[in-house]
Amino acid sequence: MASRVSLKTKGKSSSGKGAKGMEEKSASQYxxxxSTWSFKxxxxxxxxxxxxxxxxxxxNSEPKPQIHQLLSPF
Incomplete structure (x- = not known):
């Protein structure tokens, strides 16, 4: 007989409803x-x-400057 593996998430779920909230996310929540992840x-x-x-x-510009000319403020 195969044993069942239960996956438990750490931290808070975004909806606050536990495991059910993870299944009931709408497209706007995703x-x-x-968008939050990508902006970060x-x-x-x-x-x-x-x-x-x-x-x-x-x-890569013309005329080709030396690296110290790019990094110095003068």
Missing amino acids: FKEW KAKVITHYGFIPMIIIIGM
Whole structure:
């Protein structure tokens, strides 16, 4: 006889109804969760990627500057 495996989630469910609330999510709730997740990831990518992007764009422009010219304020 096979034993049943129960998956338990950690933390609070978004609807506060326990396991039933996880099954009864509407499309708008899924969209809200997805958009929140994607905006958080985009914020991190923008935060850590902005300065390297500026350096890469500067290195590919004409005339070709040296790296110290890009990083110095003068």
